[in-house]
Amino acid sequence: GLRHPFTVAVPDTSTDEAGVYSVIGYAFDAPSDERTVHVDRFGGAVVSTYGFDDYPTLAKVVSQGIGLHEGRSLGLWSFWGAALMCVGIIAACVTGPLMWWRRRPRGAARIGAPRGRMPLRGSPVLLVGLVALGIVLPLFGLSLLVVLALDQLVLRRVPALAGWFDTV
Incomplete structure:
Protein backbone atom coordinates (compact mmCIF):
# COMPACT_ATOMS: atom_id res chain seq x y z
CA GLY A 1 0.00 0.00 0.00
CA LEU A 2 2.96 2.37 -0.28
CA ARG A 3 3.12 5.10 -2.90
CA HIS A 4 5.71 4.94 -5.63
CA PRO A 5 8.58 5.69 -5.78
CA PHE A 6 9.78 4.04 -2.62
CA THR A 7 13.16 3.29 -1.12
CA VAL A 8 14.21 0.10 0.67
CA ALA A 9 16.83 0.55 3.38
CA VAL A 10 18.64 -2.72 4.06
CA PRO A 11 19.80 -3.40 7.65
CA ASP A 12 23.52 -3.32 8.38
CA THR A 13 24.23 -6.98 9.18
CA SER A 14 27.76 -6.27 10.41
CA THR A 15 26.54 -4.33 13.46
CA ASP A 16 22.92 -5.37 13.97
CA GLU A 17 21.78 -9.00 14.11
CA ALA A 18 18.07 -8.16 14.47
CA GLY A 19 17.77 -5.26 12.00
CA VAL A 20 14.71 -4.59 9.90
CA TYR A 21 14.11 -3.56 6.32
CA SER A 22 12.71 -0.04 6.15
CA VAL A 23 10.54 0.75 3.15
CA ILE A 24 9.89 4.47 2.66
CA GLY A 25 7.05 5.42 0.34
CA TYR A 26 7.37 8.96 -1.01
CA ALA A 27 4.23 10.73 -2.16
CA PHE A 28 5.51 13.71 -4.13
CA ASP A 29 2.05 14.97 -5.09
CA ALA A 30 0.42 14.37 -1.68
CA PRO A 31 2.65 14.65 1.40
CA SER A 32 -0.20 13.27 3.52
CA GLN A 64 2.49 20.33 3.48
CA GLY A 65 4.35 23.65 3.18
CA ILE A 66 7.28 22.00 1.40
CA GLY A 67 4.91 20.27 -1.02
CA LEU A 68 3.15 23.56 -1.72
CA HIS A 69 6.45 25.42 -2.08
CA GLU A 70 7.76 22.86 -4.55
CA GLY A 71 4.55 22.96 -6.59
CA ARG A 72 3.51 19.39 -5.81
CA SER A 73 0.48 19.70 -3.53
CA LEU A 74 -2.28 21.03 -5.76
CA GLY A 75 -1.56 19.17 -8.96
CA LEU A 76 -0.80 21.03 -12.16
CA TRP A 77 -2.15 24.34 -10.80
CA SER A 78 0.57 24.63 -8.17
CA PHE A 79 3.22 23.29 -10.57
CA TRP A 80 2.44 25.89 -13.25
CA GLY A 81 2.02 28.60 -10.60
CA ALA A 82 5.47 27.83 -9.19
CA ALA A 83 6.93 27.71 -12.71
CA LEU A 84 5.35 31.08 -13.53
CA MET A 85 6.77 32.60 -10.33
CA CYS A 86 10.20 31.24 -11.27
CA VAL A 87 10.00 32.80 -14.74
CA GLY A 88 8.89 36.09 -13.14
CA ILE A 89 11.88 36.10 -10.77
CA ILE A 90 14.26 35.37 -13.64
CA ALA A 91 12.70 38.20 -15.65
CA ALA A 92 13.11 40.60 -12.72
CA CYS A 93 16.76 39.57 -12.34
CA VAL A 94 17.39 40.32 -16.02
CA THR A 95 15.26 43.44 -16.51
CA GLY A 96 16.26 45.16 -13.23
CA PRO A 97 19.93 45.69 -14.16
CA LEU A 98 18.91 46.55 -17.73
CA MET A 99 16.55 49.28 -16.51
CA TRP A 100 19.25 50.65 -14.20
CA TRP A 101 21.76 50.64 -17.06
CA ARG A 102 19.40 52.72 -19.21
CA ARG A 103 18.74 55.36 -16.50
CA ARG A 104 22.16 55.46 -14.82
CA PRO A 105 23.81 58.88 -14.60
CA ARG A 106 26.57 58.98 -17.20
CA GLY A 107 29.83 60.55 -16.15
CA ALA A 108 28.75 61.15 -12.54
CA ALA A 109 30.52 59.64 -9.57
CA ARG A 110 27.33 58.14 -8.17
CA ILE A 111 25.33 54.98 -8.62
CA GLY A 112 22.07 56.69 -9.52
CA ALA A 113 19.81 54.81 -7.16
CA PRO A 114 16.49 56.57 -6.63
CA ARG A 115 16.14 58.32 -3.29
CA GLY A 116 13.26 56.84 -1.44
CA ARG A 117 12.07 56.79 2.11
CA MET A 118 10.43 53.80 3.66
CA PRO A 119 6.98 54.91 4.82
CA LEU A 120 7.22 52.99 8.09
CA ARG A 121 5.89 55.82 10.25
CA GLY A 122 2.96 56.46 7.94
CA SER A 123 2.14 52.78 7.51
CA PRO A 124 2.28 50.75 10.73
CA VAL A 125 0.93 47.73 8.82
CA LEU A 126 4.15 47.68 6.78
CA LEU A 127 6.23 47.81 9.95
CA VAL A 128 4.23 45.00 11.58
CA GLY A 129 4.56 42.94 8.38
CA LEU A 130 8.34 43.44 8.25
CA VAL A 131 8.73 42.51 11.91
CA ALA A 132 6.52 39.43 11.47
CA LEU A 133 8.49 38.32 8.39
CA GLY A 134 11.73 38.95 10.27
CA ILE A 135 10.57 36.66 13.08
CA VAL A 136 9.12 33.93 10.85
CA LEU A 137 12.10 34.07 8.45
CA PRO A 138 15.10 34.75 10.73
CA LEU A 139 17.67 35.06 7.93
CA PHE A 140 15.46 37.63 6.22
CA GLY A 141 15.17 39.57 9.49
CA LEU A 142 18.91 39.36 10.09
CA SER A 143 19.66 40.59 6.57
CA LEU A 144 17.27 43.52 7.07
CA LEU A 145 19.04 44.46 10.30
CA VAL A 146 22.49 44.18 8.68
CA VAL A 147 21.46 46.38 5.73
CA LEU A 148 19.83 48.92 8.06
CA ALA A 149 22.92 49.04 10.28
CA LEU A 150 25.21 49.33 7.26
CA ASP A 151 23.11 52.15 5.86
CA GLN A 152 22.86 54.10 9.13
CA LEU A 153 26.35 53.50 10.51
CA VAL A 154 28.55 53.41 7.41
CA LEU A 155 26.94 54.67 4.19
CA ARG A 156 25.49 57.84 5.67
CA ARG A 157 28.59 58.72 7.72
CA VAL A 158 31.32 58.30 5.10
CA PRO A 159 31.05 61.31 2.75
CA ALA A 160 32.41 59.52 -0.34
CA LEU A 161 29.97 56.61 0.10
CA ALA A 162 27.06 58.94 0.93
CA GLY A 163 27.64 60.83 -2.31
CA TRP A 164 28.06 57.71 -4.41
CA PHE A 165 24.86 56.13 -3.01
CA ASP A 166 22.98 59.47 -3.12
CA THR A 167 22.06 59.32 0.56
CA VAL A 168 22.95 62.98 1.25
Whole structure:
Protein backbone atom coordinates (compact mmCIF):
# COMPACT_ATOMS: atom_id res chain seq x y z
CA GLY A 1 0.00 0.00 0.00
CA LEU A 2 2.96 2.37 -0.28
CA ARG A 3 3.12 5.10 -2.90
CA HIS A 4 5.71 4.94 -5.63
CA PRO A 5 8.58 5.69 -5.78
CA PHE A 6 9.78 4.04 -2.62
CA THR A 7 13.16 3.29 -1.12
CA VAL A 8 14.21 0.10 0.67
CA ALA A 9 16.83 0.55 3.38
CA VAL A 10 18.64 -2.72 4.06
CA PRO A 11 19.80 -3.40 7.65
CA ASP A 12 23.52 -3.32 8.38
CA THR A 13 24.23 -6.98 9.18
CA SER A 14 27.76 -6.27 10.41
CA THR A 15 26.54 -4.33 13.46
CA ASP A 16 22.92 -5.37 13.97
CA GLU A 17 21.78 -9.00 14.11
CA ALA A 18 18.07 -8.16 14.47
CA GLY A 19 17.77 -5.26 12.00
CA VAL A 20 14.71 -4.59 9.90
CA TYR A 21 14.11 -3.56 6.32
CA SER A 22 12.71 -0.04 6.15
CA VAL A 23 10.54 0.75 3.15
CA ILE A 24 9.89 4.47 2.66
CA GLY A 25 7.05 5.42 0.34
CA TYR A 26 7.37 8.96 -1.01
CA ALA A 27 4.23 10.73 -2.16
CA PHE A 28 5.51 13.71 -4.13
CA ASP A 29 2.05 14.97 -5.09
CA ALA A 30 0.42 14.37 -1.68
CA PRO A 31 2.65 14.65 1.40
CA SER A 32 -0.20 13.27 3.52
CA ASP A 33 0.29 9.87 1.80
CA GLU A 34 3.94 9.47 2.87
CA ARG A 35 4.57 6.37 4.96
CA THR A 36 7.45 4.25 6.24
CA VAL A 37 7.05 0.54 6.98
CA HIS A 38 9.59 -1.51 8.98
CA VAL A 39 9.62 -5.20 7.99
CA ASP A 40 11.25 -8.04 9.93
CA ARG A 41 14.06 -9.37 7.78
CA PHE A 42 13.62 -12.98 8.87
CA GLY A 43 9.85 -13.53 8.82
CA GLY A 44 8.60 -10.68 6.63
CA ALA A 45 6.14 -9.45 9.25
CA VAL A 46 5.46 -5.73 9.56
CA VAL A 47 7.14 -4.58 12.76
CA SER A 48 5.91 -0.97 12.71
CA THR A 49 4.63 1.75 10.42
CA TYR A 50 5.08 5.49 10.61
CA GLY A 51 3.23 7.91 8.40
CA PHE A 52 1.83 11.39 8.03
CA ASP A 53 -0.89 10.71 10.62
CA ASP A 54 1.84 9.99 13.20
CA TYR A 55 3.68 13.28 12.57
CA PRO A 56 3.48 16.02 15.18
CA THR A 57 1.41 19.04 14.11
CA LEU A 58 4.43 21.18 13.21
CA ALA A 59 5.89 18.38 11.05
CA LYS A 60 2.55 18.07 9.23
CA VAL A 61 2.51 21.82 8.52
CA VAL A 62 6.13 21.76 7.34
CA SER A 63 5.53 18.73 5.13
CA GLN A 64 2.49 20.33 3.48
CA GLY A 65 4.35 23.65 3.18
CA ILE A 66 7.28 22.00 1.40
CA GLY A 67 4.91 20.27 -1.02
CA LEU A 68 3.15 23.56 -1.72
CA HIS A 69 6.45 25.42 -2.08
CA GLU A 70 7.76 22.86 -4.55
CA GLY A 71 4.55 22.96 -6.59
CA ARG A 72 3.51 19.39 -5.81
CA SER A 73 0.48 19.70 -3.53
CA LEU A 74 -2.28 21.03 -5.76
CA GLY A 75 -1.56 19.17 -8.96
CA LEU A 76 -0.80 21.03 -12.16
CA TRP A 77 -2.15 24.34 -10.80
CA SER A 78 0.57 24.63 -8.17
CA PHE A 79 3.22 23.29 -10.57
CA TRP A 80 2.44 25.89 -13.25
CA GLY A 81 2.02 28.60 -10.60
CA ALA A 82 5.47 27.83 -9.19
CA ALA A 83 6.93 27.71 -12.71
CA LEU A 84 5.35 31.08 -13.53
CA MET A 85 6.77 32.60 -10.33
CA CYS A 86 10.20 31.24 -11.27
CA VAL A 87 10.00 32.80 -14.74
CA GLY A 88 8.89 36.09 -13.14
CA ILE A 89 11.88 36.10 -10.77
CA ILE A 90 14.26 35.37 -13.64
CA ALA A 91 12.70 38.20 -15.65
CA ALA A 92 13.11 40.60 -12.72
CA CYS A 93 16.76 39.57 -12.34
CA VAL A 94 17.39 40.32 -16.02
CA THR A 95 15.26 43.44 -16.51
CA GLY A 96 16.26 45.16 -13.23
CA PRO A 97 19.93 45.69 -14.16
CA LEU A 98 18.91 46.55 -17.73
CA MET A 99 16.55 49.28 -16.51
CA TRP A 100 19.25 50.65 -14.20
CA TRP A 101 21.76 50.64 -17.06
CA ARG A 102 19.40 52.72 -19.21
CA ARG A 103 18.74 55.36 -16.50
CA ARG A 104 22.16 55.46 -14.82
CA PRO A 105 23.81 58.88 -14.60
CA ARG A 106 26.57 58.98 -17.20
CA GLY A 107 29.83 60.55 -16.15
CA ALA A 108 28.75 61.15 -12.54
CA ALA A 109 30.52 59.64 -9.57
CA ARG A 110 27.33 58.14 -8.17
CA ILE A 111 25.33 54.98 -8.62
CA GLY A 112 22.07 56.69 -9.52
CA ALA A 113 19.81 54.81 -7.16
CA PRO A 114 16.49 56.57 -6.63
CA ARG A 115 16.14 58.32 -3.29
CA GLY A 116 13.26 56.84 -1.44
CA ARG A 117 12.07 56.79 2.11
CA MET A 118 10.43 53.80 3.66
CA PRO A 119 6.98 54.91 4.82
CA LEU A 120 7.22 52.99 8.09
CA ARG A 121 5.89 55.82 10.25
CA GLY A 122 2.96 56.46 7.94
CA SER A 123 2.14 52.78 7.51
CA PRO A 124 2.28 50.75 10.73
CA VAL A 125 0.93 47.73 8.82
CA LEU A 126 4.15 47.68 6.78
CA LEU A 127 6.23 47.81 9.95
CA VAL A 128 4.23 45.00 11.58
CA GLY A 129 4.56 42.94 8.38
CA LEU A 130 8.34 43.44 8.25
CA VAL A 131 8.73 42.51 11.91
CA ALA A 132 6.52 39.43 11.47
CA LEU A 133 8.49 38.32 8.39
CA GLY A 134 11.73 38.95 10.27
CA ILE A 135 10.57 36.66 13.08
CA VAL A 136 9.12 33.93 10.85
CA LEU A 137 12.10 34.07 8.45
CA PRO A 138 15.10 34.75 10.73
CA LEU A 139 17.67 35.06 7.93
CA PHE A 140 15.46 37.63 6.22
CA GLY A 141 15.17 39.57 9.49
CA LEU A 142 18.91 39.36 10.09
CA SER A 143 19.66 40.59 6.57
CA LEU A 144 17.27 43.52 7.07
CA LEU A 145 19.04 44.46 10.30
CA VAL A 146 22.49 44.18 8.68
CA VAL A 147 21.46 46.38 5.73
CA LEU A 148 19.83 48.92 8.06
CA ALA A 149 22.92 49.04 10.28
CA LEU A 150 25.21 49.33 7.26
CA ASP A 151 23.11 52.15 5.86
CA GLN A 152 22.86 54.10 9.13
CA LEU A 153 26.35 53.50 10.51
CA VAL A 154 28.55 53.41 7.41
CA LEU A 155 26.94 54.67 4.19
CA ARG A 156 25.49 57.84 5.67
CA ARG A 157 28.59 58.72 7.72
CA VAL A 158 31.32 58.30 5.10
CA PRO A 159 31.05 61.31 2.75
CA ALA A 160 32.41 59.52 -0.34
CA LEU A 161 29.97 56.61 0.10
CA ALA A 162 27.06 58.94 0.93
CA GLY A 163 27.64 60.83 -2.31
CA TRP A 164 28.06 57.71 -4.41
CA PHE A 165 24.86 56.13 -3.01
CA ASP A 166 22.98 59.47 -3.12
CA THR A 167 22.06 59.32 0.56
CA VAL A 168 22.95 62.98 1.25
